[in-house]
Amino acid sequence: FATLFETYRPTKVDAIIFPSVDYYGAFGAFAALQKIAPDDAPPVYLRFIGVMENAKSDGLPGLLLMLRQIDKLTQAGYSVNLCAETPRYADHLALEIGSPVSVVPYPPHGNPIAPHERRVADEDAAGEADTPSRPYIVTCPGSSRLDKGYLSLLEIFRKTRALDPNLQIRFVTQGMPINEAIYHSQYTN
Numbered sequence: 001f002a003t004l005f006e007t008y009r010p011t012k013v014d015a016i017i018f019p020s021v022d023y024y025g026a027f028g029a030f031a032a033l034q035k036i037a038p039d040d041a042p043p044v045y046l047r048f049i050g051v052m053e054n055a056k057s058d059g060l061p062g063l064l065l066m067l068r069q070i071d072k073l074t075q076a077g078y079s080v081n082l083c084a085e086t087p088r089y090a091d092h093l094a095l096e097i098g099s100p101v102s103v104v105p106y107p108p109h110g111n112p113i114a115p116h117e118r119r120v121a122d123e124d125a126a127g128e129a130d131t132p133s134r135p136y137i138v139t140c141p142g143s144s145r146l147d148k149g150y151l152s153l154l155e156i157f158r159k160t161r162a163l164d165p166n167l168q169i170r171f172v173t174q175g176m177p178i179n180e181a182i183y184h185s186q187y188t189n
Contacts, residue, residue, distance in 0.1 A: 001028035005035070008137055014042040022052035023062035030069055038077030046070070047104055048093060049085040067097045135168040144174035151187065 010016065016029055026046065033041055056062040070080050083102035084090035090101040138160075144150055157171055175181060181188060 001025075001032040004139060005032040008139070010036075010042040012040055012042060016042050016044045018044075018046045020049050020052065021046040021066075023054065023056050023066060026053070026066055027069065030073060033073070033078060041078055043079035043081060045081045045083070047083050047085065048089060048101075050089055064096065067093070071097060135170045137170045137172060140171065140173040144176045146176075146180070150176065151184070154187065 008014075016033075018025065018029075029044060033044065036042075053063045053066055054061045070082070073080050081102075082093060082097065082099075083104040084093055085103075085105055087103050090103045094101040140153065153171075153173060160169060161167075175188065176184060
């Protein structure tokens, strides 16, 4: 995260999103975030799925430590937003942290609103959007894992491009370890 923050220099108009938060990734992001003043820092969105938020090398549960750090960050003025994969887990987290936690289940495939209809509605509501001064960068740390959606990335990239072909978007992903990549080389290429 230190390298990501140094390379891309995120500001309050950017966002750091964890679709499946993990203990060490969150603390890496928190450490990098604290090097930026709260008013200038990007908001952080954490989605808890009950898997990696407790995974620590010492075997002790990490979730409560993470929630304490989130509380400290929000008290200091940083924007840290929580959601969970299920309503039951969201309720549990809300009790632990003492504030509401949204529910964001695994996103369904397909889009209920056609891209053209959504784009026209957005343009009607907001007028012409200003051209960004730099490419919009989507970084996918941990994206090399099959169980975390590696084989969904190409579809995500294609659908994103189809929504607005003129939008300058750059996707940064990890490659798979060579022992797994050999079975997916055509997809990766």
